[in-house]
Amino acid sequence: MAKKVWVERNKDGSWDAFGDDGAHIKFGHGQGLFDPGDLMKLALAGCAALSSQVAVESTLGEGKGATISVDGTYDDELKGFASFKEQIELDASSAGLHNEDVEKFKERVQKHIERSCMVMHTYEHATPVSEEITVKQ
Template identity: 30%
Template sequence: MTEQTTTPGATSTEDTATPSPTDPLWVERNGTRTYTGFSARGARVEIGPAEAGAVFTPGELLKIALAACAGMSSDRAFSRRLGDDYRTTIRVEDPKLVAEDRYPVLTEKFEIDLSMLDDAEREKLLTIAQRAIDKACTVGRTLKAGARIPDAQFEQPTGG
């Protein structure tokens, strides 16, 4: 059963935000602690603990989502200046705080060749790229804002 409550007089942005449409996402259990994630567009990803082999852990997916979002957000700025065929690798390698089972810091590290630019051009491009990330990276903006995560909802499947 899903139970929803409303706080009388609530005025937070969560209560007044207009959600954007999104394709359905879900995971299905394959076995002990292993799942497959799906999108309605047909994408899929294998998820599980590191010892399960060729799967992503949920923490790795979080880091990959942040890196990809930063890359996609800054792509136009870099491609305008460096050309459509520029190459980059974006790493998020910060360690987990094991005692608290969380990542206290997530740092995007771009490996990108800017040697053809002088210092002023390089600084200008990096400023523009960072502004693009700050403005358009949904994952980073969500993490920085401290997304509210309500308790999980448990529903009985329908049908027979």
């Protein structure tokens, strides 16, 4: 069963997002807060990080990980992002990899992300969103 998530407004104008398993983040508009566009980029980066973790740790060692940044091109006509660019940095300086090993490592990381990152798969295809509004009286 999928995790239930919801958001609630705070008195200061920020929002809290919750998961039924205890997960929590704060977001909104303003200094020190992730806005919804940031959260979309973070979802993509986080998915790539989790998807690539096995490949990265098997090559670089337990506890090692990628640094992943995502930038998006916003389109005013679309009123949304037209594209995302993901930059994955892997520090293999202490692993002693040769050039052919580096290329194989990059391919392996990419295959893990392409196979497992459901956020990337979702963003690559049009995803319908339905909405239901309930007003309690």
